[in-house]
Amino acid sequence: MYQAMTTLGFAAQSNYKGAPNLAGAPKGTRVLILGAGLAGMVAAYELRKAGYTVKILEYNQRAGGRCWTIRGGDSYTELGGATQKCKFDPGLYINPGPWRIPYHHHAVLGYCKQFGIRLEPFIQVNYNALVHSTKAFGGKPQKYRDIQADFQGHTAELLSKAVNAGALDQQFSAQDREKLLDAMQHWGGLTQEKTYRPSLESSLRRGFKVEPGGGLMPTHEFSTPMDHQELVDSKLWKRIVDGQELEFQSSIFQPAGGMDMIAKAFERETKGLVRYNAKVVRIHQDDKKVQVSFRNSDGTGAEQVETADWCVCTLPLSILSQIPLTASSTMLAAINAVPYEGSVKIGLQFKRRFWEQDEHIYGGISYTDTPIQKIAYPNTDYGKPGKGVLLGAYVWGANAFEFTAMSPAQRIRKAVEYGGHLHKQYAEEFDNGVAVGWHRVPWVHGCYGKWSDEARERHYKNLCQIDNRIVLAGEHASFIPAWMEGAVLSSLDAIERLHTMVVATAKSA
Amino acid sequence: MYQAMTTLGFAAQSNYKGAPNLAGAPKGTRVLILGAGLAGMVAAYELRKAGYTVKILEYNQRAGGRCWTIRGGDSYTELGGATQKCKFDPGLYINPGPWRIPYHHHAVLGYCKQFGIRLEPFIQVNYNALVHSTKAFGGKPQKYRDIQADFQGHTAELLSKAVNAGALDQQFSAQDREKLLDAMQHWGGLTQEKTYRPSLESSLRRGFKVEPGGGLMPTHEFSTPMDHQELVDSKLWKRIVDGQELEFQSSIFQPAGGMDMIAKAFERETKGLVRYNAKVVRIHQDDKKVQVSFRNSDGTGAEQVETADWCVCTLPLSILSQIPLTASSTMLAAINAVPYEGSVKIGLQFKRRFWEQDEHIYGGISYTDTPIQKIAYPNTDYGKPGKGVLLGAYVWGANAFEFTAMSPAQRIRKAVEYGGHLHKQYAEEFDNGVAVGWHRVPWVHGCYGKWSDEARERHYKNLCQIDNRIVLAGEHASFIPAWMEGAVLSSLDAIERLHTMVVATAKSA
Missing domain, CATH: 3.90.660.10 (Polyamine Oxidase; Chain A, domain 2)
Known part of the structure; x- marks a missing residue:
């Protein structure tokens, strides 16, 4: 029953539910967004669509942030x-x-x-493509397909040997051992004798020494698999796993045309909302409003102030931690808890x-x-x-x-x-x-927020909770660090929660 | 040394050498090509470029043959x-x-x-995508990634168990066993305890029950691998091998826009050479010339005759075997030896x-x-x-x-x-x-020429040898059956050999 339930559930439960539910935005409510990266642009696009009055401050002369070409x-x-x-x-x-x-x-x-x-x-x-180690195969690059085919083939051969040596007799019936051996043969590219060696089977995975041709061209020849121990020692098998990992499948x-096609599309859809060349230097909030001070990105020009009712701050923590911010001690501690990977x-x-x-x-x-x-x-x-x-x-x-x-x-x-x-x-x-x-990179000082398990445990919720009138968003405020999806989901979650609070606040006022 | 040599040879020797060498075509030599599929079009394109006078007879109203959209x-x-x-x-x-x-x-x-x-x-x-058996998992389609991840994970766990049970002690030193166990853990998505079970490691392959999200979205949950025996019994593991096979990697x-973009390009490059709507009904050759009789494809119209010095015949054997042809008994036997797959x-x-x-x-x-x-x-x-x-x-x-x-x-x-x-x-x-x-399909009566090993042994060379003034080409005259590459390589090989013979014949004349 349990097995049946889990196999029925192959449609993994996604945290993306489509457009956020922002119905009933109180008229004239101003939301200031800091940062025109993906999190900021999503917030701007959705909040404006919902009826909010939106403005974005952005350091660069373009939108997108790390979504950049x-x-x-x-x-x-x-x-x-x-x-x-x-x-x-x-x-x-x-x-x-x-x-x-x-x-x-x-x-x-x-x-x-x-x-x-x-x-x-x-x-x-x-x-x-190539898989290369200076410490293996005399420093000569190998073909990905050889590593893939040979590692799987040798593994299948070894498991077949172990089965035939009786190592799994306690776990498997004779009939099930036969089934397993059949599977190993097919899956590993083994010969009928359950060996991985120069053969049609292995050459159909790793390629031929001389490829099959047409007419009376030279006859094809099988290739020779690499030595198993040399392959294990090379550690090159580590490279054939990447494509099997969920995020790279x-x-x-x-x-x-470039990843910034996404940034450009958001820019088009939020036309007129972004103030470029704006370096945030102070974020202040009280019970009534949020005030954000900024200068030109090169530090020149007079300090200007933008005032709003609420704020979605998507600045990387590496930047935000350097800016005076009125927030709870728990949020400030969280902001300081995340180093940035290079x-x-x-x-x-x-x-x-x-x-x-x-x-x-x-x-x-x-x-x-x-x-x-x-x-x-x-x-x-x-x-x-x-x-x-x-x-x-x-x-x-x-x-x-x-x-x-x-x-x-x-x-x-x-x-x-x-x-x-x-x-x-x-x-x-x-x-x-x-x-x-x-x-x-001047506007992020790193690649992404690298959470330790300990920091997550202690600080993650404090980072994401709405702090009075400010909510944070970005890949750093997600469980999908470094990925655009993390930034977008984080933003969608943040603005839904913010919206709920705005509506509640408006009603109680 | 042998190992070094074979690993140096990762650039498999291809049978494709680029444009064929057809230098010195005797002026005015006429080659008639039968069939405007890929083999025929390649022959026409290259032979005309080399200075031959080329004509093609084609049954359909279009070129390309099985290269069709x-x-x-x-x-x-x-x-x-x-x-x-x-x-x-x-x-x-x-x-x-x-x-x-x-x-x-x-x-x-x-x-x-x-x-x-x-x-x-x-x-x-x-x-x-889905992998489905009516006889497994209650007939419920499974995700490809679950089959891939779970089969590999369970295999790695089993081999680890066998190693730890001492099954491979004779083959591996203690140190090498440790290396193998490390490899199995990494490659199989096992936990540190070398087990494949609900965990971050396995979920990063097969996906999560609840996916990681952003902000304060529900926390992710691990998924549960399928039962090993049920997976082996299902035979669905057969499906995860396809993409590892050379031709599908x-x-x-x-x-x-469609596979016939290739046919259309050849059509453009051989403009004026193809006579469409021509059904070949007889192929005759003697020491001096080749004569091919044809009618309209629907059998109507008067029989017409095209005469040439040489002939490249790319008609599928399923068709050619039904047409009167002057050729050696060995070639005729070869033409009749190959059934066509459906x-x-x-x-x-x-x-x-x-x-x-x-x-x-x-x-x-x-x-x-x-x-x-x-x-x-x-x-x-x-x-x-x-x-x-x-x-x-x-x-x-x-x-x-x-x-x-x-x-x-x-x-x-x-x-x-x-x-x-x-x-x-x-x-x-x-x-x-x-x-x-x-x-x-009226012009091929099948999908491709299905050679048995015995038929290859006995007839393949006889099929490909130039017979007086006629040479055959097509996927059926290759070791890459059913693939366009077989047709093209076969044609390149055929016209190079034909050209050599033409030049030799001209010199001796």
Whole structure:
């Protein structure tokens, strides 16, 4: 019965219920929104639609926040003062922030649909891409499909051996052992003798040494699986799991033309609401109103004040923690409890799409244990002539600190150098690059709010509770950190709760 | 050393070398090509480029053969006389024949690139699609991701148990056993205790019972894996292997707008060479020339004769075996040795894309043990409003015979009935359909040439050898049956060999 119930429940309960219920907004109620990232834009779009009087203050000259795309001609100045002017060809870009939308991120997909944003598949798993360790296979990159096929094949063979050695006799009847052996054979690409070795079965997974052809072309030859122990020791099997993880499972998408197509759509839909170039310097509230002081983003200009009845603050905690704010001690403690993770993305333009032309790698990701960690190929315009931009580094952890400490030019040089381990064409074909180290991005000082379990336990509810007239939203106020879905859901939840309070307050007044 | 050599060889040796070498074609040499499918079009395109005088005879009013797309307004009459007029909305279509291009089908991809055909990813694996057996889980469809995650997780747990029970002590040192256990934990989504059970680890693969949200939305809850024995018994694990097979591995493509974009491009590039509506009725050759007699496709009109120096015959063997042909007894025996497989594809138009709107299935394939076997969702226009066409059946084996025996209307009715097991919206949302049973397609009488190992051994070379002035080409003359790549490689090989012979003959003359 329990089993039946759980299998009936395959439609996981989503926290996205569609448009928020904001009926009955008291006329003339003003809501000030801080930050025109996705959380702020969702709040602005929905609250205005519900009848609220909305204004947004935004630091940048554009909306979107981390939902950001860099194209040729764009200029970007990081903390420390280094300015990069992107020299990509027309139509080429990188998304320094979010770059994919999982199929179960219903809120983001819902807005994409509403706003008519064209989506194209993001290739997460490419069996023809590379998996590379400097410490394994003599430093020679391997094919993803070989690692995948061989790890599964060897595992199936080992389990078959163990079954035949009687290791699972207590758990399984003779009949069930036969069924399990059949499953292992089919699933693992084993021969009838339950071995994983050079054969048609294994070659149909890992590819042939000589591929089958037409007419009287040379006859196909089987390929030889790699040694099991060498494969286990290489740890390259770690890389074949990514695409099986919920957030990276196919189908997964990117907006055609750049992630900021989402930002631009929200910008269009909230036309006239955003005050750009506004750096918030103080947030004050009392029982009647919220007052937010701001200057020009470069610190120049007179301090100005915006007054509203309520406030949705979507500033990253890394920024908010530096701004004087009237709030409860529990909210202030929560704001200070979340460090920001670092990350680096480097876009590299090459004179031609050699990964497609020479190596038949169409989209997807290669993995390496060098500091660049990943190389990701463009998931669009397959087979197109001309220049191409790939993601030459997607760096986390200690490597991210290291890369962020370098100048942009050094980061790019290093990305080209390390990438050369995977693609010998790098040196010859490199054209130009752009590098974003998130700890140096002036308006966020990091990549996303990295909650520890302890901090969640102690502070998360305090961060999300409406504090008098202010509610916080953003990926940092969600259980889906770093993802746009977290920002959007957080915002939808925040404005629904705020609306309930506004209506209640209006009635009691 | 051997290991090093094989791992160095990860660039499998392809049988596609780019454009064929046809230098030095003797001026004025006439080649007659039979059939304007891909093999015929490749031959025509390359031979004309090399300076040959080329003509093609084609049964249909269009080029492409099985590289075929049916759109609204198209009319199709099958053997037996039933005519279907497709009523799909503008822009919607099905590909009754080939519908995907693997990343290693270099020849087809090469022509796509040459002709500027826009490719879009074909979603082979969709973790959110369905896997259904009427005999398992009470007939309730399961999620692909649950089958994938649970089968791998349970396998990892079982192997861990076997290792801990000492079953592999002779094969592995204590240190290597630890490494293997670590690998199993990571790869299988096991807990630290090496168990696969409701946990964060397993939910990050199979999804949550309640998904993580934003703000103060309900807290996420882990999901419960299915019972291992029930999963093994269900045989649904068979379905999670498809995407790991070489020909279905990502990245895999479809031409945007329909597979016949390839046919149309070849048609454009060979303008003026094709004589449509020509049914070949006799092929005669002697030491000097080839003479091919033909009529209108409906059998009307006077018999006409086309004469040439050489002939590339790409007619399917199912057709060629019925036509008087002057050839060696070994080639004639080979032509008669290959039965044609049957298959049925049914396109169904629905009033809305409910699979996306209600079920968040974006592209990809659902599997079922009902006779329709597969349901495939469109890999384009994700999130688009309006009607949608899915592949409502892709049928092989005995079911294909059964379906082909029905009238088109019956086939469609059955597809809607069986599909309703997977999607309850079928009955309400169905609009219209079109059904192609390949054994009733007048110009091929089947789907592809199904070689047995014995027939290959005995007849394949005899089929492919140039017989006096005639050479055969097509997927049936390749080791990649049913795939366009087989047709193209076969043709490239055939014309290179023919060219060599032509040049040698001219020199000796």
